[in-house]
Amino acid sequence: MSDQGARTRRRGEELIRAIHDAVLEEVVEVGVGRLTMDGIGRRAATPRTTLYRRWPGPIEVLLDALYHQHPVEEPAPGADDLRGDLIRALRLMVEWALSPAGRAVAAILTDPKGAALMSEALFERVFANRGGTFTRTVLRHYADRGRFPAELLTPVVADIGEALVTKRLIDTGAPPTDEDLAAIVDQAILPAIGLGP
Amino acid sequence: MSDQGARTRRRGEELIRAIHDAVLEEVVEVGVGRLTMDGIGRRAATPRTTLYRRWPGPIEVLLDALYHQHPVEEPAPGADDLRGDLIRALRLMVEWALSPAGRAVAAILTDPKGAALMSEALFERVFANRGGTFTRTVLRHYADRGRFPAELLTPVVADIGEALVTKRLIDTGAPPTDEDLAAIVDQAILPAIGLGP
DNA sequence: GGAATTAGATACATTCCTGTATCTAATTCC
């Protein structure tokens, strides 16, 4: 155990993790439609026999890798800082969206044959089966405390922030800055709940 | 010319159109990553030699097909119906997004290797190089006429409607109803320009 | 009607990917 440097082969958990990391990177680079056992194996520096011993095909490797990622972090609204909490929630969303798992989920959801593979169970695993997402969690927290009329928190309003961030990511591929997130909160979300300028 | 039914082969423009239609359908079904000359040829009922005589590969067939689609229709704001015009603009967006060309553009923009192929020139051709998009055109029209303060028409505000529709399409794959579009206008866009309930 | 053009059909070699089989080498466990 004391001479780990002399080992030439990965084994067990270490090998699985390397394969998981490799498939998440590979799908981001080539997309679901071009995902192959060959590609994953090359990236993980492991032969295909090693992959086929555990998984029937590349999609299964990918879904297994996603299954074993940490669930998405939940926004933690504070005492009384609606605006700040919304911005932090959106930042959390951006960070996740740009993570290997986030990018992989996006790749699956936007692939014509990929979306059907994203089972309900996996979706709940990734998002830890919470009743809300990013800004919805914050908005509900403050509506419950009377910060704004709860009836204004409609599905449309709950979606505004994340929709704008999602479109931004698609349009430019670049992460929005904190100024961008603040603009989304100030110009779109707060007016929608009656707290505009 | 009077006995078109007796012809067994398509030729010239008719053949090109069939190939264009085929590639737009094929990319929607299989995605950019799985687009092949074989697939296009099968769908167009034409051999690959016919394709290779004109295009070096499947991506070029696709981009050429897009180049020759009619540009996106522009919203035509009326005299004084901001809400109605916004809903109509979003409906126009949905119709385009669900068209063969719209779906193909989406497939390209969401493919890791596809987005880089969408040249500026093609983008302008598809969108006819107009300064605005769907709701932005309407909003600018009414801001110019003093319907609401022009300084409220920021890039974020201009994007709200389309962002919500885009996210809806991604999340559910189903087209929003007119009620959905009205909710987006009433709950998100109008409040953002100071015309909330 | 015949020449020119073009679409369609077929064949071929190559590459990549798939899935499997087999073997060797490394690692772990007793």
Added chain:
DNA sequence: GGAATTAGATACAGGAATGTATCTAATTCC
């Protein structure tokens, strides 16, 4: 240290896709 387990390496056959070459048939044009 030896047995068991597992990772890595290699080989193989078959299928799909690529790109090219060649030929035939259909269509258009003069």
